[in-house]
Amino acid sequence: MASLYWLGVLVLVVALVRRLFLVPSGLRHLPRVPIFPLLKSYLAMEPEDMPIRNLILPFANDRQEGVVLVWVLGKWMVHILDSQIARQLSDDLALYSKARPPNDSLLWHLIGNSNILVSNSTQWKKQSRLINDAINLQMPVKQFALLGPGTNTVRWDEFAQRFAVDALGSTVFGHDFEALKQQSMFVREYNWVMAGIANPIYLIAPTLIDRIDTLIEQFVALLKAKQNSPGDDMMSYMLRDPDIASALSTLFYLLATHPDIQRRAREEIATIIDPKADFTAENLAANSLPFLNACIREALRINLSQRFQTESLKNWVPFALGPRQCPARNFAMYEQRALAAVLLREYEWELPAGSKHAKAVQNAFSPFALTLPHELNLTFRKL
Numbered sequence: 001m002a003s004l005y006w007l008g009v010l011v012l013v014v015a016l017v018r019r020l021f022l023v024p025s026g027l028r029h030l031p032r033v034p035i036f037p038l039l040k041s042y043l044a045m046e047p048e049d050m051p052i053r054n055l056i057l058p059f060a061n062d063r064q065e066g067v068v069l070v071w072v073l074g075k076w077m078v079h080i081l082d083s084q085i086a087r088q089l090s091d092d093l094a095l096y097s098k099a100r101p102p103n104d105s106l107l108w109h110l111i112g113n114s115n116i117l118v119s120n121s122t123q124w125k126k127q128s129r130l131i132n133d134a135i136n137l138q139m140p141v142k143q144f145a146l147l148g149p150g151t152n153t154v155r156w157d158e159f160a161q162r163f164a165v166d167a168l169g170s171t172v173f174g175h176d177f178e179a180l181k182q183q184s185m186f187v188r189e190y191n192w193v194m195a196g197i198a199n200p201i202y203l204i205a206p207t208l209i210d211r212i213d214t215l216i217e218q219f220v221a222l223l224k225a226k227q228n229s230p231g232d233d234m235m236s237y238m239l240r241d242p243d244i245a246s247a248l249s250t251l252f253y254l255l256a257t258h259p260d261i262q263r264r265a266r267e268e269i270a271t272i273i274d275p276k277a278d279f280t281a282e283n284l285a286a287n288s289l290p291f292l293n294a295c296i297r298e299a300l301r302i303n304l305s306q307r308f309q310t311e312s313l314k315n316w317v318p319f320a321l322g323p324r325q326c327p328a329r330n331f332a333m334y335e336q337r338a339l340a341a342v343l344l345r346e347y348e349w350e351l352p353a354g355s356k357h358a359k360a361v362q363n364a365f366s367p368f369a370l371t372l373p374h375e376l377n378l379t380f381r382k383l
Contacts, residue, residue: 020074027076032069033059039071047363049371057081083317090324153352156378160248244332246372251299251336252343253361253373256350265292266344275345284337292344296336347380 021035033056041051056079060068066082080086255262268291273283286293300318326332343349356362357376364374 021071023069023076027069027078030067030069030078031059031063031065032076033071033079035071045365047365047371047374049363086317153377153379156249156252156373156376160245160252244335247296247300247332248336248339249373249376250361250371251296251340252349252378253351253357253376254299255295255340256378257357259348259350261295262344262348265295265340266348268292269341269344273341273345279338279341281334284334284341286333286337289337289341292337292340293333296333296340343380345383347382349378349380352377352379 023032037055038051041055056068056070060066060079060081066080066085068079068081069076070079071077080089255265268289272288273279277283282288297316301316351358355377357373361373361376363371
């Protein structure tokens with residue numbers, strides 16, 4: 001009997017290992033990034049850019065491969081590193097349709113599984129058009145001008161997140177979350193839920209599921225109060241909020257550590273926009289501030305700056321392409337130009353003495369594939 005018991009245990013272990021690590025037959029021709037270094041990186045809670053820089057890109061470059069397989073917590077994922085292949089895949093939804101998310105994922109339980117992130121063809125076009133119209137209806141330039149911090153040291157990664165919430169609320173939702181003035185209950189609950197989803201300890205906790213449902217109810221009530229009820233797709237907007245905060249944090253960090261670039265961006269603003277003039281959607285456009293826009297584009301890259309001059313601008317695809325591209329991409333770029341222009345006109349900033357980011361940016365661990373600087377403090381001085 002004992003031998004049968006251990007045989008059964010062995011069979012279960014083998015089945016589990018096969019399920020976790022076996023490569024699907026249709027993907028076995030693709031080169032695989034070694035599993036154990038990836039697992040070690042995840043267990044060490046390294047930020048997303050670390051395995052990309054240290055494991056995935058070197059592996060692909062050594063083999064001159066544009067597509068590789070990466071093991072991600074029980075599933076093999078195809079990573080496309082060649083921009084030309086990415087374009088082909090993005091443009092052909094008939095052959096490479098978006099995958100449906102798993103029903104047991106808490107993240108998709110929060111934002112819904114019928115939104116623009118996973119929709120295809122006609123549904124995607126309709127949702128993309130509605131979202132684009134919602135964003136372009138109003139650009140809160142005057143509100144952005146009021147969002148500057150004081151002259152003291154500011155916890156910038158938190159400020160950027162709260163700014164992103166307020167900008168998104170006033171523009172898309174028609175609701176002032178007042179995240180910069182105070183931490184509203186809605187924003188506080190949203191942050192708690194996102195942190196819970198990111199923590200494996202809470203993945204099966206009924207408390208987290210209940211709080212997700214409560215947050216969704218509050219969100220729907222907010223939309224109904226504004227006579228705008230597009231369904232759970234609008235929750236996907238809130239998912240983009242950490243992306244914007246991440247981009248803003250990285251941009252301001254790079255400007256802090258490159259004072260000559262910060263000074264040149266400030267000079268561009270002073271030259272193009274009268275110091276006494278208000279900021280408008282027109283003078284904050286990308287073609288009005290080409291150098292500042294180039295700084296933002298550079299902050300959204302993963303490779304070192306030295307590689308930028310040797311690469312085609314067509315390879316810059318942080319918002320994806322075709323039907324897979326982010327419908328809020330123009331708003332995200334505009335939002336960064338607006339805040340940067342406002343603060344460049346009024347302040348100069350640098351890293352405080354003793355900053356842990358002095359030698360290199362230290363990003364936080366995130367399961368959402370973000371590169372958000374961790375506990376980034378910046379010292380602002382009024383000009």
